[in-house]
Amino acid sequence: AEDFRVAGRRLGSLFYTGTMSAVVLGGASTVGGVGLGYKFGISGMWLVVAIAVGVLVLSLVFAPIITRLKLYTVSQMMNLRYGVRSTQVSSIVMLAYTVMLTVTSTAAYASIFTVLFGIDRTWGIILGSVVVIAYSMLGGMWSITLTDMMQFVIMTVGIFFLLLPFSLYYAGGWSGLIERLDSEFFQLGSMGFDSIITMFVIYTLGLLVGQDIWQRVFTARSPKVAQWGGAAAGVYVALYGIAGAIIGMAAAVLTPNLASKDDAFATLAQNYLPLGVGGVVLAAGVAAMMSTASGALIAAATVARVDVIPFLTGKETVEDGESDKTLAQDRIYLLIIGVISTVIALFLADTVTSLTITYNILVG
Numbered sequence: 001a002e003d004f005r006v007a008g009r010r011l012g013s014l015f016y017t018g019t020m021s022a023v024v025l026g027g028a029s030t031v032g033g034v035g036l037g038y039k040f041g042i043s044g045m046w047l048v049v050a051i052a053v054g055v056l057v058l059s060l061v062f063a064p065i066i067t068r069l070k071l072y073t074v075s076q077m078m079n080l081r082y083g084v085r086s087t088q089v090s091s092i093v094m095l096a097y098t099v100m101l102t103v104t105s106t107a108a109y110a111s112i113f114t115v116l117f118g119i120d121r122t123w124g125i126i127l128g129s130v131v132v133i134a135y136s137m138l139g140g141m142w143s144i145t146l147t148d149m150m151q152f153v154i155m156t157v158g159i160f161f162l163l164l165p166f167s168l169y170y171a172g173g174w175s176g177l178i179e180r181l182d183s184e185f186f187q188l189g190s191m192g193f194d195s196i197i198t199m200f201v202i203y204t205l206g207l208l209v210g211q212d213i214w215q216r217v218f219t220a221r222s223p224k225v226a227q228w229g230g231a232a233a234g235v236y237v238a239l240y241g242i243a244g245a246i247i248g249m250a251a252a253v254l255t256p257n258l259a260s261k262d263d264a265f266a267t268l269a270q271n272y273l274p275l276g277v278g279g280v281v282l283a284a285g286v287a288a289m290m291s292t293a294s295g296a297l298i299a300a301a302t303v304a305r306v307d308v309i310p311f312l313t314g315k316e317t318v319e320d321g322e323s324d325k326t327l328a329q330d331r332i333y334l335l336i337i338g339v340i341s342t343v344i345a346l347f348l349a350d351t352v353t354s355l356t357i358t359y360n361i362l363v364g
Helices: 002-009 013-024 027-067 074-082 084-117 121-170 173-180 193-209 211-217 223-254 261-271 275-313 324-346 351-363
Strands: none
Touching: 002 121, 002 324, 013 027, 013 121, 013 211, 013 223, 013 275, 027 084, 027 193, 027 211, 027 223, 027 261, 027 275, 074 084, 074 275, 084 121, 084 211, 084 261, 084 275, 084 324, 084 351, 121 173, 121 223, 121 261, 121 275, 121 324, 173 223, 193 351, 211 275, 223 261, 261 275, 275 324
């Protein structure tokens, strides 16, 4: 059970940094971050930078403490500190948050797969879901960690080494951006002070208490790994946000009349990158979505199994780390929540709005 839920608590610095970066950077950070850069310029970075600040604060201040507790869920920690009543409330809230995070990440597949394979939205969502549910069920957090590392590499290559330099090149470099964009594109506050503050309230505070993030902290081999590996992930995420905003600015130069700002990512990959390179960049978008979806999925399954069902049934969960029955039940929970999330995603219209509502529930 410990292997399945938290990868045996044995991740070293490299794996921990990669998997923490991958889980916090999803479709909203990648496709949405480029879209915000397309609309607001460099100020579009604040969504992802707010996430990065959350990762840094969690890692430097809290991670060394919570790693030592050897727990599985946020609600278990609440129970230690405040007693069982708080656990009952927090577990329901956390299940709603993790399921909706899975839903929004699942719905985001469609934006890439419809471009990549020419299939409609429904089949795009189902295709992504089947892959994520399959590898998550097979090996739990360990297989999610291994796929996260591949996804981390694809995201790094796709965004930093391909999409950023190619899009800047076609836009005429930084000087080309200065010549062809309004001055407000280069102002850090062009998104609006209220919006920027909202980003930090929702996403920075949300990162501090999210089950999907804590479950990654629990995978660290030691408090030191959780602290400094997490800090490295926070720096990486901030750079990712800045890169996304600049890519969006290049898209505003190259394709100024897009119907939706969120089309900027796929449009650049399709129309301004060589065929194979564009495929890698689109794969980076899918990698970002899948790493977040799989992390949220196992988080939802763990909360349901460890916190919610014992509360609803009045029965304590048997925690036998060697029990085949425990492992089989964990897999069943993961499958059920994966199917439910996929069905909800099929009827979801606006993923960014849904993600904001999800974090509002959690932070509140």
